[in-house]
Amino acid sequence: MEKKEYFLNTRKIIPEILKLFEDYNIACTWATVGMLFNQNWEEWNANMPEVLPNYKNRALSAYSYGKKIQSEENEVLCFAPDIIKSIVNTPRQEVATHTYSHYYCLEHAQTIHSFETDLQQCVDMAILCGVNLTSLVFPRNQFNKEYLKVCKNLGIDNVRSNPTDWYWRSTKNNSILNKIFRTGDAYVGLNDKSYKQPEDPINFNLPISQKASRFLRPYSTNKRFNDLKLKRIKGEMTKAALNGEIYHLWWHPHNFGNHPDESLEDLKQLLIHFDNLRKKHGYSSLNMDDIGRLVKK
Template identity: 60%
Template structure:
């Protein structure tokens, strides 16, 4: 890769599969309609600013409808102790024509696929929880194989994986590698990102505060990352882009912080890895797109001044 600084963006594309255990889908109709509409807006901005991005996509989104979904259930399922986490239990409880737009999005996947510089990666097939009690290597392999199978039917070769809810599981890396996954996203090194399974209130408070206060150096050099034979390359996330806040002071502070961190990365010739969920833009979509444009305008300036580059998780290694 080029030795200049690099902006890497990865998005966790989930729709309802990412939050079904936390929300009532009947109350999220407008939210997810906005999400589906905002994704083309994100892609238009990426095209305008020539931004590369990895879309880590839940495999269930590749289905056309509930009939397809039922035909594509893996032979081995995760046996979570907390059954509320099972996408299969949940899917069997809500199948209807009205809920299909919450759970399937083959047309949006095609739109991403047809947009220059976009990589479609995987967020596992079922938004698989890799640290929850009841998960196992065999069910994880079956889950990932199903995601690969459906992607291949669309001519997509999955090379990158993002663990759902950032439940990074070292013991699953060899399975990923054996199935052709070359890159995974790992968590920031801050202590409040280490225990993503239990996700205590204290951790949530510090993660939120980190968007506005505290140490600003979030970038790194590629050669600082650990490379192990027989395992995918682990690329560290730098910053979660939090959604628009109606508190102007906090929202401006968030944007100022990101722009400052990008500038540091550009000057030091380091990597700055920004990530979020498309559904984070489901509330106040126009405001969120405006914030994204502000960030990309800053990228454009840094590109002209320092040769700052844009890469996705796969292209950065080419």
């Protein structure tokens, strides 16, 4: 599939995901790259922060990449204020931040100052669109404890952290072994990913750290693997419901880009299973902001 079709599918599928969430009364946090708030390349250039990330690997910079690909034709693929508005207007959906430029917080030569500038730009643009950002997901899961105070100072009360398994501890250096164990863990294993409460719930001088549980991997044309993936998630959800635990399922909307219809069907299966757990065991659907508010109480 061509990359353009892949991302156009992503745009088309988000309203369908929102409809499913509304039908099943699902709360969700949408960690949104701040650049998507721009209308076009003209706004993107005008809203460029004064301090940019100075990655040793220049290819990681969204600014360098954006300057290379600017054209009127691809604006629809790079900006999405209309989609953000549809998320805001759907009940129980939280627009959170994924930083302004998909900022990599553990890469060589980036600094806390450039991170703060990046996040400030995101917060300011969100306010102009009527969005108050209170939750953050670090891009590429590069959780950096040194940056939590910056987050708190800019109004971020909740951040997503990583599972505690050894193969999730280093998200910057994705070794072959780490990838193998992360992939295998999606299909089989005994180490369920639900948990009782967020980390450090007493220290409100920093954001509340909410661990990710399970990445919903893209649809697989191998039916056996796809069924194992869904069985794994349903089993973990059931265990979490029975034990009153948090189960944080996550994915990127573009993970549905290659097989949109099949991916939506997978999601619907999971939502039906959750709805049964809610009816039988009183299990709740919450977004990151909801959980943060409950912890504070």
